[in-house]
Every structure is written in C-alpha cells, then in structure tokens.
Amino acid sequence: MDERLLTDADRQLRPGQGQRSPWLREALADEGDPAPTAALSGETDADVAIIGGGYTGLWTAHHLIERDPTLRIVVLEADICGGGPSGRNGGFVNSWWDEASGLVSMFGPDGARACLDESARSVREIGEWCEVHGIDAHYRRSGMLVVSTTAPHDDRLDDDVAAAAELGDPDAFRALTADEIAKRCRSPHFRGGALMRDGATVHPARLVRGMRRVAIERGVIVHEGSRVTKVGDGPRDSLRVVTAAAAVRARRVVLAVNAWAAGWPGARSRVLAWGSYMVRSEPIPELVASELGWTGGESIIDARFSVHYLHVTRDGRIAIGAGGGRPGFGGRIGSSFTDDIGAARRAAFAFRWLFPQLRDVRLTDAWGGPIDVSPDHLPHVWTTHGGRMLIAAGYSGNGVAPSHLLGRMLSALVLDADDPITRLPIVGRPGPPFPPEPFRYVGARVMREAMIRREDGEEAGRRPNGFLRELSRIPRRLGYHLGPGE
Ligand SMILES: Cc1cc2nc3c(=O)[nH]c(=O)nc-3n(C[C@H](O)[C@H](O)[C@H](O)COP(=O)(O)OP(=O)(O)OC[C@H]3O[C@@H](n4cnc5c(N)ncnc54)[C@H](O)[C@@H]3O)c2cc1C
Numbered sequence: 001m002d003e004r005l006l007t008d009a010d011r012q013l014r015p016g017q018g019q020r021s022p023w024l025r026e027a028l029a030d031e032g033d034p035a036p037t038a039a040l041s042g043e044t045d046a047d048v049a050i051i052g053g054g055y056t057g058l059w060t061a062h063h064l065i066e067r068d069p070t071l072r073i074v075v076l077e078a079d080i081c082g083g084g085p086s087g088r089n090g091g092f093v094n095s096w097w098d099e100a101s102g103l104v105s106m107f108g109p110d111g112a113r114a115c116l117d118e119s120a121r122s123v124r125e126i127g128e129w130c131e132v133h134g135i136d137a138h139y140r141r142s143g144m145l146v147v148s149t150t151a152p153h154d155d156r157l158d159d160d161v162a163a164a165a166e167l168g169d170p171d172a173f174r175a176l177t178a179d180e181i182a183k184r185c186r187s188p189h190f191r192g193g194a195l196m197r198d199g200a201t202v203h204p205a206r207l208v209r210g211m212r213r214v215a216i217e218r219g220v221i222v223h224e225g226s227r228v229t230k231v232g233d234g235p236r237d238s239l240r241v242v243t244a245a246a247a248v249r250a251r252r253v254v255l256a257v258n259a260w261a262a263g264w265p266g267a268r269s270r271v272l273a274w275g276s277y278m279v280r281s282e283p284i285p286e287l288v289a290s291e292l293g294w295t296g297g298e299s300i301i302d303a304r305f306s307v308h309y310l311h312v313t314r315d316g317r318i319a320i321g322a323g324g325g326r327p328g329f330g331g332r333i334g335s336s337f338t339d340d341i342g343a344a345r346r347a348a349f350a351f352r353w354l355f356p357q358l359r360d361v362r363l364t365d366a367w368g369g370p371i372d373v374s375p376d377h378l379p380h381v382w383t384t385h386g387g388r389m390l391i392a393a394g395y396s397g398n399g400v401a402p403s404h405l406l407g408r409m410l411s412a413l414v415l416d417a418d419d420p421i422t423r424l425p426i427v428g429r430p431g432p433p434f435p436p437e438p439f440r441y442v443g444a445r446v447m448r449e450a451m452i453r454r455e456d457g458e459e460a461g462r463r464p465n466g467f468l469r470e471l472s473r474i475p476r477r478l479g480y481h482l483g484p485g486e
Contacts, residue, residue: 338369
C-alpha cells in the first residue's frame with residue numbers, strides 16, 4: 001500500500017470511536033431514532049429462542065413464522081437489531097456462482113448445483129420480500145463484476161467460469177474482456193474479469209431494520225440489550241437460555257451470532273473472527289457517470305483473497321471495503337474490529353488506487369466490523385446439545401444473501417420439516433477445525449501478513465519471492481479453502 005496516494009483528509013478518517021456505521025445512523029434516523037425494545041426480564045417460555053438479531057436470526061424468525069404462525073419465537077439481541085455487521089456491511093447480495101469451482105471440488109456437481117441454485121434463489125427472494133413488505137432497502141439487482149487488477153489474477157476466474165458452463169448455466173458467471181469491463185466501469189487497473197448474474201445491492205441497515213419491524217409486527221418477541229451468557233439444560237428436555245438478569249426456556253435454540261461464535265463452546269474451532277473495513281465517498285452521482293461510466297448498478301470485487309469490494313449507493317456515493325483487517329484472539333470481539341485506523345486506510349487506499357480520476361473526491365466515513373471466517377469459506381449449520389441447539393456461522397464476509405438461505409434452512413431444521421434445503425451439503429460439519437489458541441491467532445496473523453504482502457506486491461507489479469508464495473499457500477496445504485490457491 002503506497003500511503004502517498006492518500007489525501008490529508010483520508011489520513012484524518014477515524015473508524016469506530018463508539019459511533020454506529022453511517023448506514024445504521026441513516027436507517028435509525030429514518031425511523032425517528034426509536035428506543036430499543038425492552039430487555040428480557042424474569043423467566044419466560046418459548047418454542048424457539050434465537051440468539052442474535054442480525055439477518056440470520058431475523059430471517060430464521062421470518063421463515064419460522066411463515067411455516068407456523070402459532071409459534072412463540074423470542075429473539076435475544078445483545079445490542080440493537082442491526083448493531084452488528086448486518087447494519088454495517090458492504091450491501092452486496094451475492095449468490096455463490098463466483099465460487100462454483102470450489103463448490104464442485106467440495107460437494108461434487110450435484111451438491112454444488114443445489115447450493116448455487118439456492119443461493120441465487122435467496123438473491124431474488126430478498127428483493128421480492130422487500131417489495132411485499134414495503135421495505136425500501138434500495139434493493140437493485142444488476143449483477144456483480146469480478147475484476148482482475150493484476151497479471152497474476154488474470155486467470156483466477158477461469159475455473160469458476162468453466163464450472164458455471166459445465167454445470168449447465170454459463171450465463172451465471174461469464175468472462176468479460178477488459179473492453180467489456182470498461183463499458184461498465186472505467187479504472188486504469190481493470191484488466192478483464194467476469195460478470196455474475198445473480199447479484200444485487202442493498203442499503204444494509206435499511207434491510208435489517210425493516211426485517212426487525214416486520215418481525216415485531218408479525219408477533220416475534222424481540223428483546224434488545226439482552227446478551228446471552230449461557231445455554232444449559234432446562235426442565236422437560238428444554239434448553240435454558242440465560243442473560244445477566246433473566247432466562248428463556250425453549251424447545252429449540254438457534255445461535256446466530258456471526259463472528260461472536262468464535263468465543264462459543266461448540267463453535268470456536270470452526271469460526272475465526274476477522275476484521276473488514278469500509279470507507280464511503282461524498283455523493284458524486286455526476287462524476288460516477290462522467291468519469292467512470294459506472295451507471296449500470298453492478299457491484300464490483302477484485303480477485304484478491306483480501307478482497308476489495310465496491311458499489312454505488314442510491315445517492316451516488318462509492319462505498320468500498322477491504323478485507324484486510326486483523327484476526328481476533330480467543331473469540332474476543334474488541335476494538336480491533338471497529339477502530340483499526342490502518343485497516344480503514346487500506347480501503348481508502350483501494351479507492352485512490354482504483355480511481356485516480358476521482359482524486360478530488362472526499363471520503364466522508366470509515367467503519368469496520370468482524371466477519372466469521374470458516375475453514376472452507378462457506379457458512380454451515382450444525383447442532384449441539386443433542387440436536388436442540390442449531391448453530392449457523394461461517395459466512396466468511398459473504399452473508400447478506402446466504403443468511404436468507406440459512407434462515408430458510410434453520411426454520412426447516414427447527415421444525416424437523418422434510419425440506420430438500422435441509423439436505424444441502426452445508427448442513428453438518430465444515431472442513432478441518434482451526435487449531436486451538438494461541439496457535440490459531442499466531443497462525444492467522446502470519447498468514448494475514450503473508451497474504452497481504454503478496455497481494456499488495458502483485459498489485460504493484462512485483463512477483464512474490466518463493467518463500468512468500470509458499471507461506472501464503474499454507475492454509476490450502478492444510479486443507480482449508482482459504483488464501484490464494486497457486
Ligand atoms: C465491513 C463489513 C462488510 C461486509 N460486507 C458484506 C457484503 O457486502 N456482502 C455480504 O454478503 N456480506 C458482507 N459482510 C458480512 C455480513 O455483514 C455478515 O455475514 C452478515 O451480516 C451476517 O449476519 P448475522 O445475522 O449472522 O450476523 P450479525 O449481523 O453480526 O448479527 C449477530 C448479532 O448477534 C449479536 N450477539 C452476539 N453475541 C450475542 C450474545 N451473546 N447474546 C445476544 N446477542 C449476541 C450481535 O450483537 C449481532 O447483532 C460484511 C461484514 C463487514 C463487517
């Protein structure tokens with residue numbers, strides 16, 4: 001990262017500082033800054049208790065209510081609904097077609113195709129759901145561009161493009177030349193890439209806050225400010241879900257706490273918390289059109305593993321993120337996930353590097369949050385407590401559409417419904433576990449440095465030396481689907 005590209009104002013940007021993300025501030029202001037719902041008090045009963053009031057918890061509640069409107073569902077959220085990454089993400093609503101070859105290698109063509117079709121269905125259904133419930137979450141379905149920004153990445157997409165064709169849906173992920181990319185968005189660094197059809201964008205916080213509103217209207221009981229500290233056995237085969245001052249007894253419990261799962265028994269070896277940071281420009285709709293020609297609404301990612309992701313908001317801002325934050329230690333989600341100035345600067349740098357023609361544009365906001373990296377880079381659902389508690393985690397930074405898929409899946413599993421979605425290969429144990437602490441943290445730090453050094457070097461036109469290349473490939477050699485493959 002060449003710090004000289006940053007402006008003085010970029011260097012002054014401070015993520016965190018106790019502030020909510022700008023998306024969530026906007027959504028809350030639109031709602032008239034409502035008070036949180038009442039915290040859980042006393043002892044209560046429920047059919048299903050859901051821990052976590054982000055997309056996963058709320059989609060699960062919605063699909064449960066759809067399946068059985070008589071259910072008593074209690075959602076327990078430590079903060080407010082949307083206070084976590086569901087209220088501060090990049091707004092990419094993506095299917096998994098850009099990971100098709102990896103899915104085929106893990107699950108075979110039929111398992112892969114089933115996952116891909118369900119992921120694409122979620123992209124569509126999120127838009128339809130917003131429409132039906134009158135939620136203006138700025139949903140726009142225009143596909144996603146995956147672009148190569150450096151020679152070593154030019155053939156990184158070939159396997160996924162080939163896999164889409166082999167699976168019988170070549171339009172789901174098709175190659176584009178540099179000229180075709182330039183017609184959609186101009187950057188001196190875009191060298192070619194591919195278009196994923198099943199991709200959309202949203203205002204992330206308007207979506208999660210709309211989901212909260214509809215859940216409450218439909219009878220879901222939402223307790224905010226209610227951090228769960230323990231889940232143990234309750235009377236008559238129930239589980240007792242305990243907060244500092246109260247408890248819920250429920251027949252089934254869903255743990256939907258995203259990166260916080262890295263600190264939970266039964267989940268900590270399967271989830272590594274990692275930081276992802278974003279910045280946002282001032283509104284520049286005219287420049288986006290005249291300087292970039294980026295008017296089609298496509299979201300864009302590059303082909304790095306420490307990915308850059310960007311889209312244009314409805315008010316014409318460019319929001320851009322960089323997956324270059326740091327790993328967490330021992331499941332603690334502390335200030336390194338919200339206040340890491342260096343990680344936010346990486347996102348600012350990506351903006352300056354990709355779009356030198358926007359040199360005079362001001363970046364107005366910076367923020368970050370934790371993502372839940374899984375060993376195979378995919379979310380999974382598994383159970384503990386003799387099948388009574390279901391855990392969903394591992395989105396690895398792509399959870400907006402997949403949380404809808406997992407919500408559908410969790411609702412079917414909770415009710416023991418005979419639904420084909422429960423037979424997708426992401427139900428069950430994800431790949432090899434992460435090592436215990438402190439090896440997990442130390443290993444993840446070393447891998448992060450190696451990966452970022454390698455990918456920054458490649459972007460600057462330097463070939464990585466043999467040592468760095470080998471180091472950055474260690475996760476793959478250990479059987480994880482993480483880091484560069486070659
Ligand atoms: C900066 C950033 C950008 C991202 N960009 C994208 C993107 O563009 N596209 C995409 O698909 N994904 C993106 N992601 C990932 C995406 O935001 C998540 O995968 C998704 O929001 C997961 O939803 P969730 O409900 O599982 O988690 P969350 O939204 O994190 O919800 C979990 C909730 O659990 C609560 N909680 C934690 N512990 C407890 C407890 N003990 N008791 C009660 N409640 C608890 C938390 O407060 C939180 O609200 C991004 C993430 C970040 C951080």
